[in-house]
Amino acid sequence: MSAGGSFRQAWLTETLRLREAHWGPLEDSAEVRRARSQGGSFPQRVVHRARLLGRREKLDQTLHNWAQIARWSLAAMVALALVTGFGMALAALGDGSRPVNLLLAVTAMLGLHALTFLLWLAGLGIRGNGGGAWLGRLWLDATRKLARGPDAALAPRALGGLLGRSGALRWSLGAVSHLLWLAALLSLLATLLALLSARRYAFNWETTLLSPDAFVALTQALGWLPARLGFAMPSEAVIRLSDGLHPLPQEALALWSSWLVGCVVVYGIIPRLIAFGASALLAWRKTRRAAVLDTSLPGYASLRPRLMPPSEGIAPDAPEGAETHAHVAALPAGTGFHDGPLIVGLELAPDTAWPPSGLGPETQNAGVVDSRAQRHALLDQLHVHPVPRLLVVCDGYQTPDRGILAYIAQLAAQSGETRVSFMDAPAGAQAQESRQQAWRTQLEAVGVEAGQVHSMLGPALAWLAGARHETLQP
Numbered sequence: 001m002s003a004g005g006s007f008r009q010a011w012l013t014e015t016l017r018l019r020e021a022h023w024g025p026l027e028d029s030a031e032v033r034r035a036r037s038q039g040g041s042f043p044q045r046v047v048h049r050a051r052l053l054g055r056r057e058k059l060d061q062t063l064h065n066w067a068q069i070a071r072w073s074l075a076a077m078v079a080l081a082l083v084t085g086f087g088m089a090l091a092a093l094g095d096g097s098r099p100v101n102l103l104l105a106v107t108a109m110l111g112l113h114a115l116t117f118l119l120w121l122a123g124l125g126i127r128g129n130g131g132g133a134w135l136g137r138l139w140l141d142a143t144r145k146l147a148r149g150p151d152a153a154l155a156p157r158a159l160g161g162l163l164g165r166s167g168a169l170r171w172s173l174g175a176v177s178h179l180l181w182l183a184a185l186l187s188l189l190a191t192l193l194a195l196l197s198a199r200r201y202a203f204n205w206e207t208t209l210l211s212p213d214a215f216v217a218l219t220q221a222l223g224w225l226p227a228r229l230g231f232a233m234p235s236e237a238v239i240r241l242s243d244g245l246h247p248l249p250q251e252a253l254a255l256w257s258s259w260l261v262g263c264v265v266v267y268g269i270i271p272r273l274i275a276f277g278a279s280a281l282l283a284w285r286k287t288r289r290a291a292v293l294d295t296s297l298p299g300y301a302s303l304r305p306r307l308m309p310p311s312e313g314i315a316p317d318a319p320e321g322a323e324t325h326a327h328v329a330a331l332p333a334g335t336g337f338h339d340g341p342l343i344v345g346l347e348l349a350p351d352t353a354w355p356p357s358g359l360g361p362e363t364q365n366a367g368v369v370d371s372r373a374q375r376h377a378l379l380d381q382l383h384v385h386p387v388p389r390l391l392v393v394c395d396g397y398q399t400p401d402r403g404i405l406a407y408i409a410q411l412a413a414q415s416g417e418t419r420v421s422f423m424d425a426p427a428g429a430q431a432q433e434s435r436q437q438a439w440r441t442q443l444e445a446v447g448v449e450a451g452q453v454h455s456m457l458g459p460a461l462a463w464l465a466g467a468r469h470e471t472l473q474p
Contacts, residue, residue, distance in 0.1 A: 007162075007291040008063070013050035014158040015059055017299045019151060025302075026053055030410050032306050033376070037383055043293040045307040046300060059151060066155040070143045074176065077139055081180045085187025093195050099202040102242070105260065106222070109188060110268050113181060117271060120174065135180045136173025165294065168286035171279045178276035185268045192264060196257045203256040204242050212240050219259070226262025234259060337381060340364050341389040341464045342415070344378065346404060348395050352423065356393070356457055360465035375407055382414035390415035391464045393457070396422030396436045400443070409446040419452045421460035 020026060031052040035045040054060045092108040093100055120133060144156050163169035195201075205215050216239045227233040234242070234255040242248060242256065295301075345354055345368035355365045364387070369375055392408055394400075412418035420443060422436060440453050454460035 007287055009047050009051060010291045010293060011155075011159055011162060012054045012060060012063060013047050013293060014162050015063065015151070015154050016050045016053055016057075017297065018154050018158050018161075019057075019059070021299055022154075026057065027406070028053055029376070030379070030413070031056070032303075033379055033383060035307055036309075037380075042304060042308050043295055046293060046295065046303055049303070049307065057151075062151045063155050066143070066147050066152060069146050070139075073143050073146060074139055077135075077142075077180055078183045081183040082187040085184035085189075086191045088184070089188045089191035089195060093192070093199075093201060096199040096201055099204045099206075102203055102205050102219075102256065102260075103207065106263055109192075109260075109264055113185065113268055113272070116177075116181070117275070120177070120275070123170075133170065133173040133177035135177035136175070139176050139180075140173065162290045163287065166286045166290035168283050168290055171283035171286060175276055175279035175283050178272050178279055182269065182272045182276055185264065185272060189261070189264050189269060192261060196261075201253065201257070202248065203253060205239070206243075212243065216240060222263055222267075223259050226259070226266045229262070229266060231262030231265070232258035337364055337366075337385050337387050339385075339388060341391070341466075342366055342387040343391045343393065343461075343464060344369060344411070345393045346408070347398070348393070348423065352395075356461065358458070358461050360461075363464055379410060379414065382411065386414045386416065388416040389464055390418045391460055392418065392420045393460075394420060394422055394439070396425075396439060396455075399435065400439050405442055405446045408443065408448065412448065418448070419454060419460060419463060420448055421454035421457055424457050 028049065031049050034052060035049040038045065038048050040048070051060075054063075088109055092105040116134070123133075140156065140160075144153065147153070147155065160169060163172055205219070207215060210218075216236055219234065219239050220236070223231070223233040232255050234252065238248075238252045238255060242252065248256075293300075295304075340362040341360070342364045343355065343359065344366035345352070347370055348354065348368050352368070354368050359365065366378055366381075369378055390411060392411060394404070408418075408420065420439075422439070436455060440450055443453055444450060454463075
């Protein structure tokens with residue numbers, strides 16, 4: 001494992017890895033070339049390739065949209081938690097028309113919270129990703145269902161894989177769960193204070209099974225810790241008097257109100273606040289570990305020979321034909337073409353005379369490119385030093401294929417202005433108008449407009465030398 005950049009870059013890299021694992025490798029020759037030119041270690045080149053492909057395939061936008069949906073869904077769940085806390089306080093105290101049963105009130109306000117908190121603590125000892133943070137899981141599942149698009153499902157899966165391998169997933173989901181509970185408990189406390197301030201409530205400990213001594217012990221046990229933090233604690237006499245059979249003075253009602261508020265703060269808000277802080281801190285620390293790229297994962301090993309080739313030199317994969325059939329040669333590392341026009345032949349017939357007559361003195365000749373290795377060599381040189389004008393000469397008698405068209409588009413991306421010309425028809429031969437029209441149509445589909453395509457070499461060479469032709473032959 002080696003450093004691989006920020007967590008967002010690692011997330012994008014993992015998303016791309018999953019995408020290629022599902023639907024096959026992407027065509028990435030240009031991106032691999034640019035990643036190699038940036039240098040750095042293998043993980044850095046993998047991340048750079050993923051950044052380029054992510055921008056091209058709009059995966060970065062997919063991650064951005066998913067993150068936006070995740071934030072909005074979390075905000076909606078926080079709002080729902082606030083409403084839930086308000087409802088819990090109303091259910092526990094009622095409208096004031098009847099005395100409040102203290103045991104039922106505490107259970108209504110803190111029972112579900114205490115149960116889920118204990119389950120979360122127990123889940124910390126169980127190996128897995130959930131850790132009892134079911135609200136965090138609910139948020140993640142809701143976000144997955146809200147996201148739309150062909151690659152939307154890959155974003156949460158890649159995120160879960162990254163966080164799971166680093167151990168950050170359970171703490172991240174735990175932080176979300178504690179945050180939602182904290183919002184509900186804070187809303188409950190605010191509503192409790194507002195109701196106790198605006199209404200007069202009577203309190204009792206109505207019970208059939210418990211004896212007065214048992215209720216006194218339970219009340220004092222629950223109130224011991226809040227009393228240490230400054231909350232008022234009813235005396236034993238007040239507790240025994242609150243059996244529902246005797247009227248209570250106003251001072252006793254105030255003591256019970258303080259006892260209820262203290263229980264909510266000490267046994268509800270403070271534990272959740274501590275758990276949220278600890279989970280958020282651990283999630284942040286382990287997320288930094290998730291940003292380290294694990295190059296042992298499937299899909300990365302196959303990239304090493306291409307991103308870290310043992311030698312950058314390119315040799316022809318077949319002997320040259322006639323001496324007039326020139327080929328592009330790899331330049332030494334760090335060099336490239338100079339600031340002049342460039343002409344290149346693309347998969348011409350073996351008997352084609354090259355270079356064509358009429359080249360200007362400043363025109364650079366890249367030769368005829370036939371093999372894949374030669375294509376890569378030319379693109380490497382152009383990446384080091386792009387040229388202002390590039391003329392690609394093709395054989396108009398051949399049928400254009402997607403590989404040639406894609407390569408022309410890559411060449412165009414490395415030059416200021418690019419035009420395509422067909423070789424002149426041999427003496428006595430008729431030009432293949434239908435075949436050239438097919439070339440024009442497909443070239444236009446990859447971004448080469450009709451005005452950038454020449455039917456004959458003469459006007460194309462004049463343009464390459466610097467002459468301006470407003471009207472080009474179709």
